[in-house]
Amino acid sequence: MHLDPNHSRADWHANHEAQRERLSAWLDGALPAEERAALEAHLATCAACQRELDGLRQVRALLRALPDPTPPRPFLLPLDGELAMPAPPTSHIARPAGMRVAPRRWPRRAQRLGGLAAALGLALLGTSALLGGHHGADSAATTAMSSSYAPAVGAGASTVTADARVPADSGQQHAPAGAPAPTPASRTVDGAPTVSEAAPPFVPLAGGGLLAGGLILLVGGSLADRRAPGHTTD
Amino acid sequence: MRDDAQASEQTEERELITRSQGGDRAAFNALVTRYQGAAYALALRMLGEPETAADVTQEAFLSAFRHLGAFRGASFRAWLLRIVSNGCLDIFRARARHPTTSLDALTEAGEGPPTGGLLDDGRLPALLSDAAWDPERAALRRETIASIEAALLCLPAEQRLAVILSDVQGLPYEEIARVMETPIGTVKSRIARARAHLRALLDARGELSASRERHSMGGDDEK
Numbered sequence: 234m235h236l237d238p239n240h241s242r243a244d245w246h247a248n249h250e251a252q253r254e255r256l257s258a259w260l261d262g263a264l265p266a267e268e269r270a271a272l273e274a275h276l277a278t279c280a281a282c283q284r285e286l287d288g289l290r291q292v293r294a295l296l297r298a299l300p301d302p303t304p305p306r307p308f309l310l311p312l313d314g315e316l317a318m319p320a321p322p323t324s325h326i327a328r329p330a331g332m333r334v335a336p337r338r339w340p341r342r343a344q345r346l347g348g349l350a351a352a353l354g355l356a357l358l359g360t361s362a363l364l365g366g367h368h369g370a371d372s373a374a375t376t377a378m379s380s381s382y383a384p385a386v387g388a389g390a391s392t393v394t395a396d397a398r399v400p401a402d403s404g405q406q407h408a409p410a411g412a413p414a415p416t417p418a419s420r421t422v423d424g425a426p427t428v429s430e431a432a433p434p435f436v437p438l439a440g441g442g443l444l445a446g447g448l449i450l451l452v453g454g455s456l457a458d459r460r461a462p463g464h465t466t467d
Numbered sequence: 468m469r470d471d472a473q474a475s476e477q478t479e480e481r482e483l484i485t486r487s488q489g490g491d492r493a494a495f496n497a498l499v500t501r502y503q504g505a506a507y508a509l510a511l512r513m514l515g516e517p518e519t520a521a522d523v524t525q526e527a528f529l530s531a532f533r534h535l536g537a538f539r540g541a542s543f544r545a546w547l548l549r550i551v552s553n554g555c556l557d558i559f560r561a562r563a564r565h566p567t568t569s570l571d572a573l574t575e576a577g578e579g580p581p582t583g584g585l586l587d588d589g590r591l592p593a594l595l596s597d598a599a600w601d602p603e604r605a606a607l608r609r610e611t612i613a614s615i616e617a618a619l620l621c622l623p624a625e626q627r628l629a630v631i632l633s634d635v636q637g638l639p640y641e642e643i644a645r646v647m648e649t650p651i652g653t654v655k656s657r658i659a660r661a662r663a664h665l666r667a668l669l670d671a672r673g674e675l676s677a678s679r680e681r682h683s684m685g686g687d688d689e690k
Contacts, residue, residue: 250660257659261633263640292662292669295599295615296634298607304507305521308528309496316529 245275245282256286260293484543488535495532502544503528505636506551512631513555515620523554545645548636552628552646559624618668622661629654630661 245252258264259272276282310316480501486494506527510520527550531538538546599611607615619627625647632643633654643658644651 253663254656254659257662258655261640261658263655288666288670289659289662292666293634295607295611295669296630296665297637298600299512299612299615299635300606301504302508302511302517304503304524305517306525308503308507308521308525309499310492310528310532312492312496316532 240271240275242275242279245279252282253285253289256282257289260286260289480543484535484538487532488538492532495535498543499528502547505544506547508635509548509551509631510555512616512619512635513552513624513627514558515616519558523551523558527551527554540645542642542645545638545642548632548638549646549648555628556624614669615665618665621668622664626657626661626664629657630665633658634662 255272483494483497507520507524510523511517514520530550531547540546599608601608632638632646640651640654643654
C-alpha cells in the first residue's frame with residue numbers, strides 16, 4: 234500500500250508488519266524516494282514509530298559491533314600438490330547404522346556410475362591421506378568423500394544437463410522459505426557448488442593415485458560444474 | 468577519490484580472479500586472504516559452531532577455486548558468500564532429517580544453539596542499554612556478544628542469513644538478493660523481521676519503552 238502524507242495515522246499502522254518493513258528499509262536508506270518523504274513526515278509526529286525505529290536501529294548497532302571472529306585454522310590453498318579434501322561438515326554428526334541419505338541428484342548419479350566415481354573418489358581420498366589432510370584429527374580416513382567433487386567427474390555432461398538444475402537467477406522457482414521447522418531452509422539451493430552431506434562412505438584404499446587425483450582436478454574443473462552459481466547472471 | 472579507489476580495487480580483483488581461473492593458487496590465496504574473515508564470520512554466525520563453520524568455509528573456498536571457471540558475475544564476494552551460505556543451509560537440512568542424532572552430537576561437543584530457555588529466563592542483561600557496552604573500549608561486553616550470538620541462532624535460517632549479511636557483513640540489499648537468490652522485497656522483509664525478532668529476544672527485561680509499544684506494533688515474526 235503506497236502511503237502519502239495525507240494518510241491518517243491509522244493508515245500507517247493498519248499493517249504493522251508492513252510499517253516495520255518500511256521503517257527498517259528507511260533505516261538502510263532503501264526506501265523509495267517517493268515513500269521516504271511521507272514516512273519522515275509521519276515519523277515526526279508518531280512516537281510509537283520512533284520507538285520502533287529506535288529498537289531496529291539498536292539491534293542493527295549491536296550486530297554491527299560484533300567483533301570479527303578468529304578462524305580456528307587457515308583457509309589458504311597449498312601452493313603445490315593436490316588439494317586436500319576436507320572432512321565433510323556433517324561428519325561431526327554421528328550417523329546411526331542404516332541411515333538413508335536423503336536423495337540429492339548429484340550423489341544418486343554418482344552412485345549409479347559406481348566404479349568410475351568410486352575409483353576416482355578413492356584416489357582423491359588417498360592423496361588426501363598422503364598430504365596428511367588439512368583438518369588434523371577430523372580428517373579420518375573413513376570419512377566419506379564429499380559428494381560435491383566425485384560426481385563432477387563421474388557424472389559426465391549428459392547427466393548434468395538431464396538433471397535440469399534450476400538456474401540460480403530464476404528466484405521465483407525457489408520454494409518459499411516459510412519452513413515449518415524453525416531453522417532449516419525449505420527451498421532447494423541450486424546453482425551453487427554445494428558443501429553437501431556426504432554420500433555413503435567409500436572404503437578407502439591404501440595409497441593414492443596422484444595421477445588420477447590430478448585428472449580429477451583437471452576434468453572436474455573443465456566440466457565447469459553447472460552447479461556453480463556463476464553460470465547465471467550475478 | 469573513493470570511487471577511484473574502489474574501481475582500482477575491482478580491477479585488481481578481476482586480475483586475481485583471471486589468474487586464479489588459470490590455476491594460479493597464489494592469486495586465489497590473495498582472494499582467500501581478502502574474504503576469509505567474512506566467509507568464516509558468516510558461517511560461524513549461521514551455525515554457532517567454530518569447527519563446523521571452519522569446515523564449511525574451507526570447503527567453500529575449495530569449491531570456489533574448482534568452479535571459478537563458471538564465475539561470470541560482478542561480485543566475487545556475493546558468489547563466495549552464496550557458496551558459504553549454501554553450505555550452512557545444507558547442514559541445517561541434514562540435521563533436520565536426523566534431529567536426535569544431531570542434538571546428541573552437539574551436546575557431546577558442548578556446542579550448538581542454545582535452547583529457548585536460555586533466552587527466556589530473564590537473566591540476561593538489558594542488552595539494548597548502555598550497560599551492554601564496555602566503557603573502556605567502546606566494545607561490547609563478552610556476555611552481550613554471547614547473547615547476540617545465541618539470539619541469532621534462534622532465528623529461522625533465512626532471517627538469520629539476511630540479517631547477518633546486512634548488519635554483520637554490511638552488504639547492500641542488492642548484493643544480499645544475489646547471495647540469497649531471492650527478490651529484494653524478500654530481502655527487505657526478512658531483515659525487518661529478523662531485527663524485530665532479535666529485539667524481542669534480547670529485550671529480556673522489557674526496559675525499553677519501545678517494548679511497551681511492541682504489542683501495538685507486533686506482528687507475525689515467522690518466516
